[in-house]
Amino acid sequence: MRVGDLDKDLLFKGNKIDKIKDEGPGVLSFAYPDLLASVFGNIFSIDDEGYFTYKDGWVISGSRTAVEEYVTGKALEYPLGEYLADAGKDSFISTKQTALSCYLCPGASETFAKALFTPNLLDFFKTYEKECDFCPVSLNYGAGKDRAAFRVELRKMKLRKAKAPVYERDTTVIIPKGPFRVKNSGTGKMNLFYQQDNLYLCLKEEGGKGLWGIPFDGKLCGTAGTIDYYANGKLQILFGAGSRIYLIDRLGRFVKGFPVELGKDILLGPAAYDFNGIRKYNIMVLHKDNTIEMYDLKGRKPSSWKGIHAPETVKSLPERVKVGDRSFWVVRTSIRTLIYPFEGGEPLTTGQESKMLRPDTEVRVLDSGEIEFDCYDGKTRTIVL
Secondary structure (H helix, E strand, C coil): CECCCCCHHHHCCCCCCCCCCCCCCCCEECCCCCHHHHHHCHHHCCCCCCEEEEECCEEEEECHHHHHHHHHCCCCCCCHHHHHHHCCCCCCCCCCCEEEEEEECHHHCHHHHHHHCCHHHHHHHHHHHCCCCECCEEEEEEECCCCEEEEEEECCECCCCCCCCCCCCCCCCCCCCCCEEEECCCCCCEEEEEECCCCCEEEEECCCCEEEEECCCCCEEEEEEEECCCCCCCCEEEEEECCEEEEEECCCCECCCCCEECCCCEEEEEEEECCCCCCCCEEEEEECCCEEEEEECCCCCCCCCCCEECCCCECCCCEEEEECCEEEEEEEECCCEEEEECCCCCCCCCCCHHHCECCCCCCEECCCCCEEEEECCCCEEEECC
16 A cells, blocks of 8 residues: 555554664554455455565555565566566556456466356356466456446466576465376276375266275375286376375275385375386486485386486476477476486576576477577577487
8 A cells, every 4th residue: 555644653663663774664464454444444454464564655565475575676676567567568557547456367377266256257258368378357347438448358368488487486285185087997997096084085987976985094195096016918007195195996906015105295196107018117206305206116226327306396296298209307397397317307498587498388398309498588408309
């Protein structure tokens, strides 16, 4: 909120402030939570408004985490005006003869969008979002031809370039809950493997008929898939929980020799690979310490494996990309995409700032053997791995 004449004793009540500097006084306790809501209504009420800072005539209030983003400059790292300009449109939020202007990007927060829009309208937005980088909506209320009027605009926008982030923002890793489609080697049909709230593991037909359920004492780590462990055409379900890898057959019986202890907690995984086509499997796992490791089904790392230690939060399991007879790992982080050698170690992509690979870029293998990708500056680049 913009303040007029500043009464330091009133605004900074409960804090020791000797001198107000232009860059702001840091994160302070706020003596007046729900001040705006008491004047303008509950739409301005937030759950946590215990802190504030003062900057250039503005009071920014909210949770400690939110206010710290303004104090550190993180919140102003990539303002909306600059983001729209990178999409080729300086602004579409009108201020002429406007009493109220609102902006929303429905795809930025599915939870928030669900609270505002009907399912049909959400589906409409999602259709548009598939055709563009982002789909902003503006609502303006003000003078019309002969009466007050609302104007709503929906735009499909393509980012020509984007500012490379300095700070990590999206550090949440999505852990799928299933159900997971697995092939039943006894029937040849696809089944659904899932976990109930009471931690029971269950298998059912895709049509809904339950096949079995067994007690379990841990939460699945976001994946489940089938492998042919005995190399005899009979498939088993591979999954992780805690720091262990489990294998269970199509009748709900745990396979002898499992679980296998990996030594540290799994965040996401495993993903199984049969690199040589002889059903001697390796698995890739994202651990809670933000490392990616490769193991065999005995829990041993290959002797050539160097590990993957990304500098930012890893958002998903690595993606295998093949170039000729060689394989590499594509790793998506909260800030960028990195490409690693098959044995891990240091990343092969070293672009900085605007030359970094976008986290959502498609990694394309060209006929020449080069890898092609999109960078923050809007340019497409290629490298030879």
